[in-house]
Amino acid sequence: MTRPAPRVVEALNAALHRLFEERSSLHLLGEDVLDPYGGAFKVTRGLSTRHPERVLSTPISEAGITGVAGGLALAGDQAIVEMMFGDFAALAFDQLLNLISKSVTMYGDRMPMPVVVRCPVGGNRGYGPTHSQSLQKHFLGVPNLALYETSPFHDPYAQLVEGLDGGPAMLFEDKVLYAQRMFRDGVVDEHHGYALLGGPTGWAHVTPVDGAAADVVLICPGGTAHRALHAARLLRARGLVAHILVPARLYPPDLEPVLSLLADARLVAVAEESTEGGTWGAEIAAQVHTRIWARLRAPVLLLSSADSVVPTAPHLEAGVLLGAVRIADEIEATAARPLPLHAPAAPLVAAGPETAGTVAGEPRAAEPEGAEPVVGVPVAVPKLNNNDTAYVVLQWFADEGAHMDEGDPLVELETSKAVEEIAAPAAGYLRVRAAEGSEVGVGELLAELLTEPPAAPALTASAERVAALRSAAAPVAPSAQEPGPAARTHVLDRAQQGTAAVVTRAHREVPVAFAAVEVTADAVLARLRTLSDETGAEVGLPEAVVKAVAAAHPAFPHLFGTLVDERTVRLADTVDIGVTVDAGNGLYIPVLRDCAARSLADISDDLMDFRMKALRAEFTAGELSGGSLSVSLNTEPGVLFVQPIVMAPQLCMVSVGGPLTRFVLTDGVPTSATVVTLGLAYDHRVVNGRDAVAFLRAVADALHDAEQLVKLVD
Template identity: 85%
Template sequence: MTRPAPRVVETLNAALHRLFEERPSLHLLGEDVLDPYGGAFKVTRGLSTRHPDRVFGTPISEAGITGVAGGLALAGDQAIVEMMFGDFAALAFDQVLNLISKSVTMYGDRVPMPVVVRCPVGGNRGYGPTHSQSLQKHFLGVPNLALYETSPFHDPYAQLAECLDRGPAMLFEDKVLYTRRMFREGVVDEHHGYALLGGPTGWAHVSPVDGTSADVVLVCPGGTAHRALDAARLLRARGLTTHVLVPARLYPPDLEPVLPLLAGARLVAVAEESTEGGTWGAEIAARVHTRIWAELRAPVLLLSSADSVVPTAPHLEAGVLLGAERIAEEIEAAAARSLPPRAPAAPHVAAAGPETVATRAGEPQTFEPEAAGPEAAGPEAAGPESAGPVAGVPVAVPKLNNNDTAYLVLRWLADDGAHIGEGDPLVEVETSKAVEEIAAPAAGYLRVRAAEGTEAGVGELLAELLAEPPAAPSPGTSAPTAPERRVAAPVPAPSEEPGPAARTHVLDRSQQGTAAVVTRAHREVPAAFAAVEVTVDAVLARLRTLSEETGAEVGLPEAVVKAVAAAHPAFPHLFGTLLDERTVRLADTVDIGVTVDAGNGLYIPVLRDCAARSLADISDDLMDFRMKAFRAEFTAGELSGGSLSVSLNTEPGVLLVQPIVMWPQLCMVSVGGPLTRLVLTDGVPAPATVVTLGLAYDHRVVNGRDAVAFLRAVADALNDSEQLVKLIG
């Protein structure tokens, strides 16, 4: 089995250990960096045990720590300073600005200043206004001071070694990255790979594996890289190919290796988490404009977090910090305004701007007209009076995820015949789990072609946007509609209107989406159910030890997911999809959906390739899912493609849960809460912790005997000591 890539925090720790072995004059200073604590984020774990005379736990004085480091460097030694939080680097600003940076050149000769100030930065952890900032921009432009940022692409050993050799320097480490895995061997995902341009401390260039050239080049520091990759995936679904550039060194930037890529793009954007104004992105934009202004088709787009302190409450924090959805939305809008490639106009043709047409919902395409005259462009281009909505602009069903070929039309957000502005929300559709909103690709009068409650296939017509108000249909006729695939059962009208005292509850969007999915599951899947009880004391004890060893919060949900994945080779048909009455499509990888409910709706995001990943890795994803559920920010891709699902109901006292098979899957496992039982051990009654494992299954494919055997296999993996060692590793 392929060993998973190390986490960023592990590579940082390994880099420090290697540097301490190679550089006998290297020291590290910081608060709470000594073992067994090993720093607030465990980056320095083990260093003080191995090098007790060169690792110093210091008082709480950032200015003092940085000043001592500068003194060590002036005396011929090397020093790394750890700020417990990067926000506190503001307290050391005087030492950075007036001691370690100026000492390089203020004594007549150039003086080596091998000092690195490490700064954990960034939000998305709920740490609040003074522990969540990205302060990189405040250190830009300080003479002799270089700025670096960790990334999932760059080896931190190479970064730290270069920092010390060219020092002084600051290394910014986004806190969210610590538990993320490094990318390696040029692979990002099934659609994207990466290469390093300009050496190990150059640029990571992420591009599609099929070699598609860039419509958009998105430049970002390492802490924003995962959001940039998520935005690239969103933009890919909307018809824009995005390449991502991530530097190892923020300042001074070396743009030479990437200028050809930037010059050939339809749009260049820079995304960073700091607030706008005097940013690293502005520095990049200024240099790009100076170097390749003639080749740019639009000004560089700058994307930052909101002009605000970073709140503690997760939903408020998410509203302030730059996220993948906003990156994708602003890039899509800016790309639609970009100029076509520069080309000399024919002598007899006047210069013409780009035209924009809508090929499908949410995907405007820009092109250069072949001729600018009214004869070529048609009557719509005859003059300014013709500017406005294009007659009959179709709104087709876009491809929202790879799991579905049709979606349920939930609700029209505008009345038939109403005038709609470009970009206005038009309709909500339900995928296999998520509710997606489709916006108007152009302005016009709405003519609805697919009724609420019907299913519409990808590419089918949802509506048209007309230049003139649609005429009412003649008596006895009706407007054409898309082929009806399924109509939801009408809700019977109440026998009487509720009185003034009547209380009602209206389902929100998330509840409506859940209702649509479970209704379909009940209607289409002939489900059966089986359950077994399993003792979990041994696995819980081993998980507590594993949590202490890895720093990850590993619990029973992660163990159940791994145990279910381990049963895949023996029960492949339980992880399949029923294609017809005789055929089951088997899954190549074990992608398991897990239920997550943060009080604002039920979600079933998918954990990918569970058989090949560690418990700690799965724990990281589950924690990420819980935060996304709280913020209601899942993408359709994260909620689709599972081969089997697990319903987690592990609150104490939950005896039994009978889940619903989530079509088109065939099975859903349920996990109850821990219960205490008295069991006989060598004839002596003793307390034991048990949980109930259930399996809801599609009886067309899975028989009761297979269901019970599958549950026994999962239970044995959690209870049998020999199998438990293999499961947890």
Template identity: 85%
Template sequence: MTRPAPRVVETLNAALHRLFEERPALHLLGEDVLDPYGGAFKVTRGLSTRHPDRVFGTPISEAGITGVAGGLALAGDQAIVEMMFGDFAALAFDQVLNLISKSVTMYGDRVPMPVVVRCPVGGNRGYGPTHSQSLQKHFLGVPNLALYETSPFHDPYAQLAEGLDRGPAMLFEDKVLYTRRMFRDGAVDEHHGYALLGGPAGWAHVSPVDGTPADVVLICPGGTAHRGLDAARLLRARGLTAHVLVPARLYPPDLEPVLPLLAGARLVAVAEESTEGGTWGTEIAARVHTRLWSHLRAPVLLLSSADSVVPTAPHLEAGVLLGAERIAAEIEAAAARPLPPRAPAALPVAAAGTDAVAPAAGEPRAAVPESAEPLGGVPVAVPKLNNNDTAYLVLRWLADEGVHVEEGDPLVEVETSKAIEEITAPAAGYLRVRAAEDTEVGVGEPLAELLAERPAVRAPGTPVPTGPGPRVTRPESAAAPAPPPAEGPGATRTQVLDRAQQGTAAVVTRAHREVPAAFAAVEVTADAVLARLRTLSDETGAEVGLPEAVVKAVASAHPAFPHLFGSLQDERTVRLADTVDIGVTMDAGNGLYIPVLRDCAARSLADLSDDLMDFRMKAFRAEFTAGELSGGALSVSLNTEPGVLLVQPIVMWPQLCMVSVGGPLTRLVLADGVPAPTTVVTLGLAYDHRVVNGRDAVAFLRTVADALHDPEQLVKLID
């Protein structure tokens, strides 16, 4: 089995250990960095044990720590400073600005200043206003000070070594990256790969594996890299190809290796988590405009978080911080605007000895000049919303024929096999409907047009032109919202279901209508697995719990019960799954989602934990992509709150089974004749009785239960 890539925190820790072995004059200073604690985020674990005379746990004085580091450097040593949270670097700003950066050149000769200040930064952890900021922009432009940021593509050893050698430097580490896996071997996912440009501390260039040139180049430092990748996937489904650039060094930036890519794109965008104003993105935009002004099709698009402190409450935090959906939406809107023709001036040379930029990269694939109005208006086509579907049902037009809509206005609701999706206007214009309600329209087929002038009113009885899909009956759960409730004494109180709940209603109605489901349950003792999971969490730094263990146990049963992970193709044929992709229920109070964990059989518990943590945050924000909600071979309903005895799940068509997990319960059992408490959970299985019989269902549950409590199988499952 291929060993999973290390997490970012592990590569940081390994980089520090390597540097300490190679550099006998290197010291580390910080609060709570000594073993066994090993730092607030476990980056320094093991260092004080191996190098007790060079790792110093310090008082709570960021200015003092940084000043001592500067003194060590002036005395000929080297120092790495750990800020417990990057927010506290503000307290050390005077030492950074007026000591370590100025000491390099204010004594009449260049003085080595090998100091790196490490700063955990960023939000999406619920840590609140003073522990979640991205302060990179406040250190831009300080003479002699280099700025780096960790990423899932770059070896932090190269960043730290370069920072010490050219010193002084700061390394910003987005906290959301610590538990994420590094990318390696040039692979990102099935559609994207990456290459490093400009050396190990240069740029990671993520592009489609099929070589499609860039419509959009999206520059994403550090913790926004995954959001940039998610945005690229969203844009891919909407017909735009995005290449993503991730820098290892923020300042001074070296644009030479990426100039050809930037010059050839339809649009360049920079996405960062800091608030707008004086940002790293504006620095990049200024340099790109200076170098490539005659070749840019539009100004560089700058994307930042909202102008606000970072709230503690997850739903408020999600509203402030920049997310993948907003990145994709703003890029899509900017890319839809008419573009001027490309200037005929000579293209820039990327670097000495390299070829000139190729002008064809990223050109729009239009049959008419870009400055002209598209034939018949701006088309509104059906996007790819769900990998399982090739057509969707038009439920309800949200705007009337002939009205003027603005870019981004809701136009129409369509139903997929998973949910109800809202499609918005890609541009401003007068609406001309092309697909009637209650018809199915295939992916890529026209829904409407947005015209520059008001269209003629259709004669009464004139049918709306539609695609080739047949007319179908609208399900009750997708009907138009109920009229407002009557007011006054004695009026009946009502509640109108929101769109998310309507989508859930449509899916479960279909499940009940089409799947003859049965149910079985077993009780499993959980003391051993819970104890081992606590130890694993301490060892890895990942929050590994019962949900991850159950998912892994279910995946381990796949070889013995492959038909439970299949789907019915016809009345007697089951299509078996190639990989064990398992959906997990997520409900953060704004709708039920079932995102899919990929290839669960081959991945570690810590790796699955990273994805589940990401899913929980996306559930709070309601920002799942259609791809994340499709393709599961079997689902697990997580109901692990204490006291939950039993949950009977619903088989989600076209799957054949759903496992339910109850909450931990305490039972008294006899151990050597003495009553003793033990922890148990209930595992249930809802199954499609057309394919699965009760004997198989119970055998499957016992196999999963054995993996969770049998000592020998438990070791294999977790280790």
């Protein structure tokens, strides 16, 4: 049986043990680094037992610790300093700047300074403003001081060796990485592989396994690597291919091995967790611009956390720190071409009286008799989601007659669940054909982009004609049904109208059957509490159910398909699961992407982001579409079970009830147990009861069977 790759903390610990065996003059200094504690994050575990005279637990004085390390180096020894939290490296800044780094060259001859200062950094653990920062940018540009960052791709032994031999150096270790496993043998997951460019302390180049060329090259340090991978999956679903570059050494950077890759990309972006302003990304951008400006198609896009302290509350912390969804959204918005979710995939074809054009595969009705002919490049209403057939024009971003470039923001449309921005599919002068506030159907004409400025606005006549047509076609309600002056009414908002349309279609079109099982949840709830403490992520039953459902995909692929016609089911390549979110202002079903390949902590981060977006009603259509199966989360205590609907063209929806207490007999003794009801609504045209029950049992087993639970969580 192949042993799993070590976790990053284990790789760091093994590297330190190896270095202490090889280097008799090496010392380690830090607070609480002695066994059995082994440091705040257990990186130094076992070292003091094997090398008691060279591992020194020090008083709480970061400046003092670092000064002693510098003295050891000047005396001919070697030293590694552990900052309990990287935030406290600010207290050692004077020693690093004015003693250790200057001592290399200020005595006439070049002095070896084999000192490495290790700094656990980063947020997403709920540790608050003074224990969650990424301070890398504050040490950039210090003469003779090299900066490294751990990553799941690079052997920390090679980083420490290079840091000591070429010292002084700092090694930044993102705390969230400690629990993640190293990647090895060039494999990231079923969708991505990697290769090292420029040697063991060079760049990890992450590419899709299908060999697709890069639209975007995303550069990020190791602590951001998993978020970058998530963003790459999101971008692939939106039609953009992202390659990822992860350096072992942050500063000084060696761009030579990756320059040709950067020059060939449509867009280069840098993502890091440091707050904006004076960042490592700005340093990378400056060097890229200097080296290959003539070959770049756009300036380097810089992505960093918000200009803020890092809050303790998880939902506020997530709003400050750079996350995968924001990385993907900003890259998508900055990409040099209109994207499928923001503009029709191809321009609308002007049609004669006998034919109609199409937009993104949707039929467009012929213009009404007497309508003005379409000229220039038409801009038609794209299909933004499966719930709606019409949207509201919120606002135009340019005036009638303004010149637009391809990709410029053109108009904002409101769906029942989101607000979507439509980009100009070509360059030209804007001629508006749909007024702000009007409702437009899929395929209808929004505007035209003309080669010459329009002679006169066309909006008024067009809007009046559309209004007249709709008025003539609208049925007149009987007066007896109109509420009187004293009648009390409740008017459904657009979000609820969208929900109504979806459930009406589901009940009308899908022959739904239902099955349910009860699963004992004590073991999984206990393991999730431990995992939350270990990772700092708020991991609960919803995340575990999503992972358990995703784990059942290989055995039940047809349950994750979509119905193409009466006899054909399109199977899903990745497990993209929709989850119900209701913050009191409408029901949303955003989609968690590639759930099988991602950790529970990653899924937890996305669910937290979804809850905040539901509260603010700011989902994009892309986040609400593309799921292969949905999960209805109703995990409040006391909820027995919920019978969900099936979201056509999906075939299944899983429901999760709340935890309930049951008394069961264990060896003849009554004991209490926590149980949860799992339900499955399924399209009986494709799925039969036998498969439905087997699927539910597989999900239940993953949640309570000890061996499967370990696989699910790890």
